[in-house]
Amino acid sequence: MVGQAGGDATGVAVVTGASSGIGAVYADRLAARGHDLLLVARRADRLRQLAQELSDRHGVQVQTATADLAEPESLARVEALVRESNAVLLVNNAGAGGLGPTAAISADRVENVVRLNITALSRLSHAVLEGFRSRGAGTLVNIGSIIALSPSPSAAAYSGSKAYVLNFTRSLQAEYADTAIRIQLVQPGPIRTEFFTAAGVSESVFPEDSYLTAEQLVDAALAGLDAGELVTTPTVAETGIWEALEAARLAFMEAARSGQVAERYRVGEESLA
Incomplete structure (x- = not known):
């Protein structure tokens, strides 16, 4: 989907979850584009090392914030x-996975997924949008997942949290559609990072050829951003698939506003007449 153009050429870029995987690649690519950086992650040693590498390689200023x-x-x-x-x-x-059947994971782990994938993403989006509104421009990139569209056993909290990211981000896009503020939703499929290891799950849950590298994902996502895409799903070759999904969603919403109870639910109405 196209509706916004390009990416900011200068200024500070903030990347969360920046110490490895997708976040570290975003940090490198944005530094290469001339952005000074604010990198946020839990692991201070990795952040320091990455900051030094990026500063040396790209000549940018890199601030780090160690935070959970x-x-x-x-x-x-x-x-x-x-x-x-x-x-x-x-x-x-x-983000956090919290993968596993509800009988095997604690309520605390579920809450951690909600705090990180939903609360943190929402509050940081809200914080950065304040500045964007005051300056009249800015770019927000939210990393979702294809699992947002696939309710999944053993991933209830994760799938639900990414469904939130999808609807939260798409709603913001509608809200800021007539401004210079750009908002992109990136929907990765399986990516070769530490995600599965951290969640205690084997990468074998998906076929070998299902995976992209973090570099492939980020480069595709940035190409999508430069092209003005609102929603970027790098592994879907046919854009018509997304367009059909969107058309079906709109048709569902139209049908759901009929103001009438569907015939199949009118059980016993004749006997009550």
Whole structure:
């Protein structure tokens, strides 16, 4: 889908979950485009190493913030940093899987998924949009997942959280459609990162040829951003598939506003007449 163009050429870019995988690649690619960086992650040693590498390689300034965004105090501190940074771009990449059947994972793990995938993403989006509105421009990139469209056993919290990211981001796109603020939803499929290991799940849950590398994903996502895409799903070759899905969604919403009870639910109406 096309409706927004390009990416901000200069200014501070914020990347969460930046110490490895998708976040680290975003940091490298954005630094190569001339962005100074604010990198957020839990692992201070990896952040320091990455910051030094990017500064040396690209000649940009790199600030780091060690934070667990699932913790309210850490999240509040990062929100303040985002506001102070006058960021022109935010990549909401940090996330948690919480994979496993509900009988095998604790309610605390489920809550952690909600805090990180929903609460942190929402609050940081809200914080950066304040600055975007005041300056009249900016770019927000939210990392969703194809699982948002696929209710999945053993991934109830994760699938549900990514469905939130999809609808939250698409709603923001509609809200800011007539402004210079650009908002992109990226929907990865399986990616070769530490995600599955961290969740205690084998990568064999998907066929070998289902995976992209983090580099492939980020390069495709940035190409989509440059092309003005609102929703980028790098592994879907036929754009008509998404267009059909959108058309079906709109048809469903139209049908659901009929104001009439469907015939199949009118059981016993004749006997009550």
